[in-house]
Amino acid sequence: MRNIKLVEVRSEIAAGTRGASLGIDALKIASLDKTSDFFTRFDPINVPDANNFLWKGNKHPHAKYIDGVYQVLKNVYSTIESLRLEKIFPIVLAGDHSTAAGTIMGIKAADPDKRLGVIWIDAHADLHTPYTTPSGNMHGMPLAMCIQTDNKDCQVNNPIPETINYWEKIKKIGGVSPKILAEDIVFISVRDTETPEDHLIRKHGIKNFTTDEVRSLGISKVAEKALEILGKCDQLYISFDVDSLDSSISVGTGTPVPNGLTVKEALELNAELIKDKRVCCWEIVEVNPTLDTENTMAENAFDILEATTTSLVEHF
Numbered sequence: 001m002r003n004i005k006l007v008e009v010r011s012e013i014a015a016g017t018r019g020a021s022l023g024i025d026a027l028k029i030a031s032l033d034k035t036s037d038f039f040t041r042f043d044p045i046n047v048p049d050a051n052n053f054l055w056k057g058n059k060h061p062h063a064k065y066i067d068g069v070y071q072v073l074k075n076v077y078s079t080i081e082s083l084r085l086e087k088i089f090p091i092v093l094a095g096d097h098s099t100a101a102g103t104i105m106g107i108k109a110a111d112p113d114k115r116l117g118v119i120w121i122d123a124h125a126d127l128h129t130p131y132t133t134p135s136g137n138m139h140g141m142p143l144a145m146c147i148q149t150d151n152k153d154c155q156v157n158n159p160i161p162e163t164i165n166y167w168e169k170i171k172k173i174g175g176v177s178p179k180i181l182a183e184d185i186v187f188i189s190v191r192d193t194e195t196p197e198d199h200l201i202r203k204h205g206i207k208n209f210t211t212d213e214v215r216s217l218g219i220s221k222v223a224e225k226a227l228e229i230l231g232k233c234d235q236l237y238i239s240f241d242v243d244s245l246d247s248s249i250s251v252g253t254g255t256p257v258p259n260g261l262t263v264k265e266a267l268e269l270n271a272e273l274i275k276d277k278r279v280c281c282w283e284i285v286e287v288n289p290t291l292d293t294e295n296t297m298a299e300n301a302f303d304i305l306e307a308t309t310t311s312l313v314e315h316f
Contacts (some may be wrong), residue, residue: 002089002312002313002316003086003087003088003089004042004088004089004090004091004309004312004313005042005043005044005045005083005088005089005090005091006039006042006043006044006045006090006091006093007044007045007047007076007079007080007083007090007091007092007093008024008044008045008046008047008093008094009047009049009072009076009092009093009094009095009099009102010022010024010046010047010049010051010095011047011049011050011051011072011094011095011096011098011099012049012051012054012095012096013049013050013051013053013054013065013068013069013072013096013098013138014064014065014069014096014097014098014099014137014138014139014141015095015096015097015137015139015254015286015288016135016137016139016254016255017254017255017288017290017291018054018290019254019288019289019290019291020095020096020254020285020286020287020288021049021051021095022288022289022290023093023094023095023285023286023287023288023289023298023301024093024094024095024287025289026252026287026289026295026297026298027093027287027298027301027302027305029295029298030295030298030299030301030302031302031306033295033299034299034302034303036302036306038302038305038306038309042091045079045083047072047075047076047079047099048072048075049072049075049095050065050068050069050071050072051068052068053065053067053068053071054068059162060130060136060159060160060162060163060166061136062130062131062133062136062157062158062159062160062163063130063133063136063138063141063159063163063166063167064136064137064138065138066130066138066163066166066167066170067166069098069138069166069170070166070169070170070173072098072099072102073098073099073101073102073105073145073170073173074102074173075102076099076102076103076105076106077102077103077105077106077109077173077174078106079106080092080102080103080105080106080107080110080281081105081106081107081109081110081174082106083106083110084106084107084110084111084280084281085110089280089281089282089312090103090281090282090283091281091282091283091284091305091309091312092281092282092283092284092285093283093284093305094283094284094285094286095285095286096138096139096254096285096286097122097124097126097139097140097142097239097241097285097286098138098139098141098142099142099285100126100142100143100239100283100285101141101142101143101145101146101170101173102173103237103239103281103283104116104118104142104146104179104180104237105146105173105174105175105179106174107179107235107237107280107281108174108175108179108180109174109175111234111235112175114234114235115181115184115232115233115234115235116179116180116184116233116234116235116236116237117180117184117185117186117230117233117235117236117237117278118143118146118180118184118185118186118236118237118238118239119186119188119226119230119236119237119238119239119273120143120185120186120187120188120190120239120241121187121188121189121238121239121240121241121244121261121266121269121270122187122188122189122190122239122240122241122243122244123189123190123191123192123241123243123244123255123256123257123260124140124190124192124193124241124243124255124257125143125187125190125193125197125200125201125208126139126140126141126142126143126144127140127141127143127144127147127149127151127193127196127197127200127201128140128141128144128151128194128196128197129141129144129149129150129151129167129196130157130159130163130164130167131150131151131152131154131155131156131157131159132151132154132155132156132157132194132196132197133157134156134194139286143180143185144200145170145171146178146179146180147178147179147180147181147182147185148171148177148178148179149182149200150167151196151199151200153199154195154196154199156196182200182203182204182206183204183205183206184230184232184233185204185206186206186207186208186209186226186229186230187201187206187207187208187209188208188209188214188222188226188244188269189209189210189211189214189244189260189261190208190210191210191211191257191259191260192255192257207226207229209222209225209226211246211259211260211261214261214265214269215265219265219268219269219272220272222269223269223272223273226273227273227276233278234278235278235279235280236276236278236279236280237279237280237281237282237283238270238273238274238279238281238282238283239283239285240266240270240282240283240284240285240304240308241253241285241286242284242285242286242287242297242300242301243255243256243257243260243286244260244261244266245260245261245262245263245266245297245300246258246259246260246261246262247260249262249263249296249297249300250297251291251292251296251297252287252288252289252291252292252295252296252297252298253286253287253288253291253297254286254288254291255286263300263303263304266304267303267304267307267308270282270304270307270308270311271307271308271310271311272311274308274311274312274315275311275312275315279312282308282312284301284304284305287301
């Protein structure tokens with residue numbers, strides 16, 4: 001059986017709305033409501049966050065709280081690296097999506113010679129940089145950090161020197177080289193991008209399986225094709241942002257977008273993808289119960305978490 005560890009990252013410092021730090025506990029409440037023993041089966045590790053930076057005020061308009069984000073990414077990176085060195089499979093429950101960069105950095109540092117592919121199930125491409133971001137929210141930047149791009153071809157901002165200094169340090173967490181190649185990213189259900197991100201997607205030929213393609217091809221075919229695109233990768237990491245779900249369902253997340261996946265589609269997709277033996281880490285992010293009075297998002301997200309974990313255990 002896979003040696004699985006739950007990694008809890010209660011960071012919300014890089015999100016635009018507050019409350020994602022409460023998502024993990026919302027998942028636990030959902031499990032109680034569903035009388036599931038899921039959270040008794042795995043020992044969790046709690047990664048220290050830097051949410052206290054939110055009280056200090058933001059000095060970096062084009063990369064909000066980047067000083068705190070840097071701290072969190074280092075914490076996540078070192079935790080994931082340690083687990084992967086012991087061949088433990090991390091299931092990461094995280095708040096805002098910026099911390100996914102720390103996860104990728106940790107996986108890569110543990111096996112620097114292995115080529116790492118990323119399946120990014122999300123409404124957003126998360127390829128912004130401090131030079132291109134329209135919002136300054138760093139949960140829109142994790143993949144740019146990992147491919148080490150500044151995307152100055154599309155520059156619209158002039159970040160202050162201190163911001164640039166932190167950005168350069170972040171890109172080098174876990175090693176000076178890029179952690180992944182842009183062509184080793186596969187998007188599923190990405191549908192809310194800006195021009196600078198579209199530029200990178202075109203430039204690197206990154207495949208996005210749209211929600212319509214998921215429906216026309218079917219779940220198993222999309223999973224098969226996604227895994228095929230990443231055929232040269234030795235390891236795979238899957239990051240599931242709950243805003244990949246349709247906005248009619250995903251009220252309990254900071255940035256809901258129409259024309260997303262159904263809960264059933266997301267559940268089947270993750271359960272199918274995780275059967276690939278190269279998958280070494282799975283992550284779920286951006287549940288925000290403060291936006292959702294009935295905890296519906298957390299209940300749906302918990303169903304996906306439990307089904308994916310079951311599939312992982314059964315197909316080892």
